Amino acid sequence: MALDVLGDVLQGYSRQLYRNIPVPKLVEMALARGEGTLTTSGALRVVTGKYTGRSPDDKFIVETPDLADELWWQNNKKISVKAFEGLYQKVVDYLKSKDLFIFEGSAGADSAYAIPVRVVNEFAWQNIFVRQLFVRSGEKYGSTDPLGFTILAAPGCTADPAIDGTYSEAFVVINFSQRVVLIGGTHYAGEMKKSIFSIMNYLLPKQNILTMHCSANRGADNKVALFFGLSGTGKTSLSADPDRLLIGDDEHGWSDNGIFNIEGGCYAKCIHLSHENEPQIWEAIKFGSVLENVSMDEATREVDYDSAQITENTRAAYPIDYIPNSIYPGIGGHPSTIVFLTADAFGVLPPIARLSPEQAMYYFMSGYTSKLAGTELGITEPQATFSACFGAPFLPLPPLVYANLLREKISQYHTRVFLINTGWQGGTYGVGKRISIQHTRRMVSAAINGYLDFVDYGTHPIFNLEVPTKCSGVPDAILMPQNTWNDPKAYQLSAEHLAGMFHKNFAKFSDMPLEVIQSGPFQHVAAQVG
Template sequence: MSAPETALAGTGVAGATTVHANLTAAGLYAHALRRGEGRLSADGAFMAVTGVHTGRSVQDKFVVDDPEVHEQIWWGKINQPMAPEKFGGLAAKVRTWLGARPELFTEDLYAGADPAHRIRVRLVTTNAWHALFARNMFIRPPREELAGFTPDFTILHAPEYEADPAVDGCRTSTCIALSFAAKTILIAGTSYAGEIKKSIFTVMNWLLPEKGVLPMHCSANLGKGGDTALFFGLSGTGKTTLSSDPERSLIGDDEHGWSDSGVFNFEGGCYAKVIRLSREAEPQIWDASHRFGAVLENVVGDERGNLDLNDGSLTENTRSCYPLEFIPNTVKGGKAGLPKNVVMLTADAFGVLPPISKLSAAQAMYHFLSGYTARVAGTEKGLGKEPQATFSTCFGAPFLPRHPEVYGKLLEELIKRHGADCWLVNTGWSGGAYGVGQRMSIQHTRALLRAALDGSLAQVEFVTDPFFGLQIPKSVPGIPAEVLNPREAWADKAAYDRTAKELVSRFEANFESFSGGVSEAVLAAAIRAAA
């Protein structure tokens, strides 16, 4: 326990009589259990249920329209404007509400493993388990650095507070509002812990481009030969799974920066999706999720805490949050050299993209700006039986405060300056669309990735796919030929052709908004319907 005025310095929160500052995992466990915030699994993980919100509330996210940032923000459905006076009024009410709680929890943490590009974050929250989540997720400073800790950004986390849409300038009683001018984030009306993590990712996406550093929604790992690999991908494409490779060392599973010095993790932990997690296929994530210190969100267990990872009754978006050190082979310090391979992951539920293809630099730019994957029934409310194509620019549109071209040009410059082999990997379906075909074998995906990362795949003969212009390897040892060429895996070739043409048209329509801001080479690499 810390003196309130010290633990809350710089936050604007006052009045709380008990503030638990920078507690260890054991201390936060004790308070969370005392307060009835959740329960223990049979293996000692902390199990929390987040109620109505089991994912991010995208429609309730706002960026404050301060004059000094107005021209640089990518305004729209992702970054909805909030008037500065509305933010000021809501912030004052949240601070008063937090100060009136009987006890608060604070954590002082870093975002960014590279000291040249890190920020200091102070979280103020009402719940011990949310403090534990943040402690797992971000980088914990050495104890000696906490005494003089001054935050660059503050998160005021009030999950039980309900905003008033009629007064506060928000849509519902839930509000996630970020002010770059005030360096303050308000999170109200939602217990989903991912909002804490992604709010700081948004901050890093704002700050780093001005320093010539590319912030990336990607995982990263390091080979025994010192080769760094990046894995871009949206939720459900295998970003965490494929980067947690026993044969390579994990740098991080979700958020990184790429500077002229190399790659660095933004975080100190992992936030893995665990619905239908298999111990055989993903032993590292399994082990990390079945131990003291992990935080499990909306994971179902029996009365003794034995987990049922196949149970999606609360949500398909079940999550495990754990410190990076729970993975046995991690890169100490969270930094590595310049990338040798850039992998873009897609879970194609239409079943028409190859399991792996080699991209030119221009194609890599195109697929980075496209950010394609597909969602299927069960992953989100309102989805029907047919897969839905999803395009999330830069593989992270919900977290981009600046215009996408800012990030695209940075990637283009870094690839040109430092060189990297680029790959598109489909972890989705083969032999037919969702409901007809089969999910790609993770064993095949891992084998193809390892061949790409060790350089051997770049040496094989490639053929050009007629629909998407992708370079597909003709043969890879241990991989059936019909797996490599997606059309050959379909029993009904005419159905494949129709489905491929449909997806081509969706790529074409999505890219229209970017066509005016990219180079001629990228325009030439764009996927288009045959004339």
């Protein structure tokens, strides 16, 4: 039986409790309490201190007997029941001495699969965040609902690693059996959002629902498209299409009814944000939005989106209906097209390729993109990055669970799948040039609208990919990437090197169907990667 978390917190409680407070009042309270500052756009700007992003090394799942053989422990850190109980009592005791803000809503725009979510916050600004990011379900949270999860968010409560079994003062602990999340030591609001996504990634696949770290939009013809991609691949830019309706920007489920947004808001990265390039996001940052860690002139209250003085990971949180061409609640039909986005800094992947169901599994489980030289300390040349299902940090279950669901659904609903490279051509990063965004948009449009169903394809000699020979508005010569390099031998070596990295990464997945393994880069051309 789940804990009566709120009952434990309120037992003997004598401070002020604020429950389901409207956003304008919460903004007033956050300002009065000195938690943030209003910017010239009307957004509330806050600074989160030491932690300006997620802290994956401080995230744990409680190891209970029912989960011991079920979870993907190679990807998730364990914490004992005893350690959880100690942290739980520490957090409860800490919150008893604070004014508290409670939000009660849900996760999941489709009410058939939504789960009640209750969040108990130490800070008013974090209560604004969850109120804007989750689904406001009319405050129908049932304290006895067996599916309800409660988050206790106590940034000021720190752990002692020697006593509490953590690695630092910060901790994010999910207890599936007791249906509670403990967050302490970190002020970064994204931990609340991603904890619920991790929970949905555990619960929904058991109902034959694929959970996806992707954005989604819908055209005037009601056809739905999904966009998967890691940071820097263009997922947000390409899905924010003024000619299509935004369903959601980050987390979705795919059931027998179609797709649905898990959230009710957006959490956009806003470094280098401009009105010219992303007008919809720019206009959404207004009263009721929360800006995290954006540099601001204290005298004028003007923000500087180009500044990374605090962090590169500057963020804006706002409800999805702040985007004019959005759908709320975020529900759509079965996707007709899926796009996997990658920014290949090696310059060797084709700008667009059509994937078979087996290849869709392969590239879904690979979740490839590349980090660029200079983006992180010590990176002097492009580095391959693989994140299973384009969201490994949020997967409690083995990747094959999600990949099998993907294959089942794209086969059942005849969904096209394309791999689109938004990275480099004509050479590696620093030698070649980035693929034109105008060309990428035309390829995305051709894929979504079915135009590529009626062209001829050739097979890439190394990556075993079906590459279209023509795409309207895109030069034929760039479709096969080897044609853009001046040195064919250099292309061959770079392509073989990346193919080898794909094989090395994929070898860690056990019990993989042979037809999926064989759908990756050709084995005989992959260079050995140490």
